[in-house]
Amino acid sequence: MRTAVLVPIYKRLEYARLCIEAIKKSKDYESAEFYFLDGSSGLRNTIIDFFEEVRGKYEYLAKMDSDCLVPDNWLKDLTHILDTTDYDIISPNVFPSNAAFLYGREGAIVRPSESVGGLWCMRASLIKDMNFERYSPNGISGAFNLLTQIIKENEAKCGWIPSVTIQDIGHWSGAHPLHIKSKEHEEYSAEVRRDVSWSAA
Secondary structure: OOEEEEEEEOOOHHHHHHHHHHHHHHOOOOOEEEEEEEHHHOHHHHHHHHHHHHOOOOOEEEEOOOOEEOOOOHHHHHHHHHHHOOOOEEEEEEEOOOHHHHHOOOOOOOEEEOOOOOOEEEEHHHHOOOOOOOOOOOOOHHHHHHHHHHHHHHOOOEEEEEEEEEEEOOOOOOOOOOOOOOHHHHHHHHHOOOOOOOOOO
16 A cells, blocks of 8 residues: 555544545545544644554555545545655645645646645655654644644655645635534534634524
8 A cells, every 4th residue: 555544533523424425436545545533632643643553554644634525536646746746745725715826836736835734645754753742632733733843854845736626615714615504513613723714503
């Protein structure tokens, strides 16, 4: 297997079901294994658990959130870019934020950047000899700090891929047409320290 894909799942099971259906529909996974892990210990710690489980076993590592829908061939397209360029970590574009265009500089296939987003695909060799500290069981900032550590310690080359667009149906803006504006989802956002610009109906 060339690629290990982490999908942390914590609450919001309505989204997780749709995410898993989209992953199954894409069907481009001859050389990938998926790790659907319980994210209740905190996103940062879940990612560290994933790194410890897969270290030394794969060529590429990827993370997909359980409130996102993937297009056909998304993983094949991302790993192809890592195969054919000198980029170390890449992120797909995300709708509704269009993150590749917000955070990536002008580029052809890849839009260069100093950082990437919460969805990524990277060379597994980046974490080979790294140690990660467990802390902050709640919140997303710890997960972004992991990526920052990986990028800085490896002087990793990063970029965004506008041609691969992930549908973030649980986006903090509430702007996606499939977004669920319930009290439970609003409480989830507060628990994981994600500000929202919508309120429950």
